[in-house]
Amino acid sequence: SRLIGDLSVVDVVTTMGGEPPPSKGGTADTPSRHVSSVDPSFAAAASGTAAGAATPAAPPPKRERCELETFTRCSESHLWRLMMSFYDRKGVGAWDQGIVPHFITCNAFIGRAYANVLKGLITDCARIGRGGRSPESMALDPTEPLYILEMGTGSGKFAFFMLKALAEMKEVLEFPFEKIVYVMTDFTEENVNFWQSHPGLAPYFESGHLDSAVFNGVTDTHIKLLRSGIVLEPGKLKNPVVVVANYLFDTLCHDIFQTKEGRLTEGLISVGSTRAKEPDPLDPEIIQRLDNRFEYREITDRYYMPTEGDDGEHLQRILGWYRDHFQKNHPNDGASILLPIGALRAIRRLTALSAGRCLVLSGDKGHNNPEHFTGLLDPHIAVHGSFSVMVNYHAVGMYFTSRGGFALHNPQEEASLKVSAFVLTGDTTSNDDNNGLVLDWSTDGAVEERDWDRAAAFPNLSIAFRDSVDRFGPNDFFVLQKSLKEDASAPALKAVVALLKLGDWDPDVFYKFRDPLLNQAPTCGAKLRNDLLRGIPRVWENYFVLDRDKDVAFEIGRFYYGVRQYASALRFYKESSESIGEHHVTYHNMGLCHYSMNSPKTAIGFFNKSLTLNSSYAKAASWRDKVQKEVDNSDAVVQQAAGGEGTGSSTQKQPSTQPSGEGGQLVTDRAGDGGDTDTSTRGELAQDLEVLSLDEKSKTQTSTDTPQ
Incomplete structure (x- = not known):
């Protein structure tokens, strides 16, 4: 199993909690318990006698551990409070000091790529009633704002590039540019204050094309725009909402599951530190010394119901798909699945603003091929100042398909950044089987085929995604400039100029x-x-x-x-x-x-x-x-x-x-x-x-x- 650090078997524990609570939605079966890793010397000692020695080997030195929280559902664990504390205390310093990597999602190339994809959607929606094939529910009202809501904006640099690209293509947009409003959101006020005073953003604030808000996508239901004073509430938006989420889903809360032989188990996590004591349990530096434990318990078929409301049915379909898929295709290997429940909750709240009509553009590290989930492993947590996990874009796509929408994924597997586009054309009740909302896992590829059929109604969006993301996209640009920088000792000036032109002179x-x-x-x-x-x-x-x-x-x-x-x-x-x-x-x-x-x-x-x-x-x-x-x-x-x-x-x-x-x-x-x-x-x-x-x-x- 994989996690942070080199963790040995621990006997001395400083605890901040009591006994593990019963699994929510699960059974009282005895859990299987995992340590993140084991000191290699422990294996030798356990064999009884070291090679060539007459006496047993000495046991490894014991290490202390501060248990910050006993075993609990991952999405409710202390792990995510540490994440919030990191970004709240660091503010913009997380980016301007280089603590959190951000170039791959904050450059002129990716800003232009996303703008091109949005232009494709606008073209499809603007042509409804004029020969377009998109559903009438997606028709645009040119007298009403078209809101672009960016979650977890951070520094504001991506917003700058995407808005700039849209402004430069306004003459060919089939929607009035003056009605496009980009809203930067974050949960910490320090970032919002930084945007207000940034000279690069000032012209867009002054023109009304840019606004901002303090917003927690996992918990908040409305957005109050600080500049205009407008409050965005469920059902209020006349046009579909556009959501941007880069390097965000990997930092929102997740749930852990494993499946084998037709059984589903949930992963519980005990968050700890390699120190004996932690006076401030919200100190972001704890992230650098995480010492976590996992245990797994079997769950029922109604794990997310009724706690997730309308989404409970969709989430159960997704878990059922994974259970049946891996039972059929990998009966002996099983699978380990992260479900980005925080991202799905945020999507539900944001799409409610426009009655379930949206385009979501998201770039993050992750997977959209379920074959990468094969095997029983603890989740890998990457530390880079803060921490992150791999986003299960495959599950996000199935969520949209279950709600009557579709997903466009870049199938490239060797990629540091996976970019996907997701579309919803309007909500129907979650249990309405007659409208094709139930995922069909009886035939391999049925979900993908349904996505392709629905995407065919948005030809301009699909072509823009193919050209700007699939054929040569943000990850390819990142790899190209990185390779030229690191692999060429003396790059030719012509090559550098070509790269600069490709990246719009970033x-x-x-x-x-x-x-x-x-x-x-x-x-x-x-x-x-x-x-x-x-x-x-x-x-x-x-x-x-x-x-x-x-x-x-x-x-x-x-x-x-x-x-x-x-x-x-x-x-x-x-x-x-x-x-x-x-x-x-x-x-x-x-x-x-x-x-x-x-x-x-x-x-x-x-x-x-x-x-x-x-x-x-x-x-x-x-x-x-x-x-x-x-x-x-x-x-x-x-x-x-x-x-x-x-x-x-x-x-x-x-x-x-x-x-x-x-x-x-x-x-x-x-x-x-x-x-x-x-x-x-x-x-x-x-x-x-x-x-x-x-x-x-x-x-x-x-x-x-x-x-x-």
Whole structure:
């Protein structure tokens, strides 16, 4: 079995609870109990005598364990209170400090992919009554808002990218863009306050396209929008609701089940810590020292009834499908199943806002092929600051099918991020067999066939999902940029440009590949340089300030300096100082720009600013002295010329050997793609670039470039 840590058999227990409660919905059978793992030395000791020894081996050292909670249903366990405590106490710091990985779901590529899928749904729904095949219940009212509700928004970065993509395609949307309202939600107020003050989100708040709310999808039934004051309540929305949930379902509460030989058992969990005592049971650091135990008890056929209301019938069908499927196909192996009950409860609450009409887009780590559940194992819990489990997207899809909807899954199995789309076209009673709501597990593939039949009524949605997710989707983009970064020691500039174009010039990708960009751009051919000059402004358009260790503006300034666009370089060095903070290297580089633009006295001022921040910075002192000497010599020449006017002297000031910069002007190269221009100043330019290359490494203490 798999879980956190190397856990040995425990005799000393500090407990915070009493005896295990009886299994809810189950029987009083004696449970089978599992430890997460066993110290390897215990197995040798248990054999009685160590190899070659005359006396029994010494038992392993005993380890203490603080039991935070006795055995209980997983979805009700202390585990999820620790999760809530982590995000509540860390706030946005969970993302801007890199504690929680987020790049894979927060980049320009995935924002555009989701926007394309939504565009497909809008097209299908807008054409109802005009030859479209979608059910009439999904018809759009262009006079009413179309709400996009993101659960667990976190930093707001994904919302920024998806809204931006939708705004850029508004001319081809078959629904008025001004009626689209994106609502960012989270359960912690700190995140909501962060969004309100973020400069990248401000234009969307001001235009009314963006709103926010404090919302717990597992427990809350209505959403009060903070900006508009509107309250979203069950049955209130005139248009279908669009739900976005990235890296969320894996952190909401789950229930554990196993099935073998036609029997279903529930997994109970005892949450513990490797320490003897935990004064604060909600301390998020406990996650790093989890020491959990599991036991399994047989359950009845009505495990979720009546506690889950209308969903009880759907959930029982799902559990019954797994029981019968694995009894038929893997009778000797059994299966271990996680049911994302927290996600399903949230979906029920959100879809109630629009009478069961919705599109749900979700990306997470998980499985949509039930064959991955084969075997009897304890659930694997991954720790990454917080913790997460693998999402059972197959069960989520069956839930939608049972409610009369359908699922679109990406069948790719080797993927860090699984993206699925789920559609409901309106609720009917959960026990209405005549409408095909009961899952048919008597024939393999029946659920998938029903999904395909229902998806055929949404051809534009299906094609958009195929093109933006299935054929080459967010996970593929993540893998591609990660491989180019980690596997290529010196990636070619053309390859980097191609990747940037594929990712819509995503700022994080630009930052990851700044070294090959800055090293090769000054000497590359004019055509490739022009492609970069056209694309780099897009990097800044897509910039969402979050991780202040990644000074994107500074790196853009370095790029422009390298290609002799000094005015543009100055603009971004100034932006870096204002948005990230003053730094002696930034002022030093600004001095180099002014010197290159034949403004030596202004350059001296910036070298002095650099030295004010860091008086021991030798490079700024050296350049200041060098330029000051040139200015003094130039002034002396001018004075000498002025004094000798009556004698016919014609001495003139010598021009600087640095090239003058005309920011924004593209370089042209009539010699061809591989040629260079203005080679007379190449030596001095290289000298300056060397200074920048060396100085940059002390600019910031950046975290690893490994994509997350």
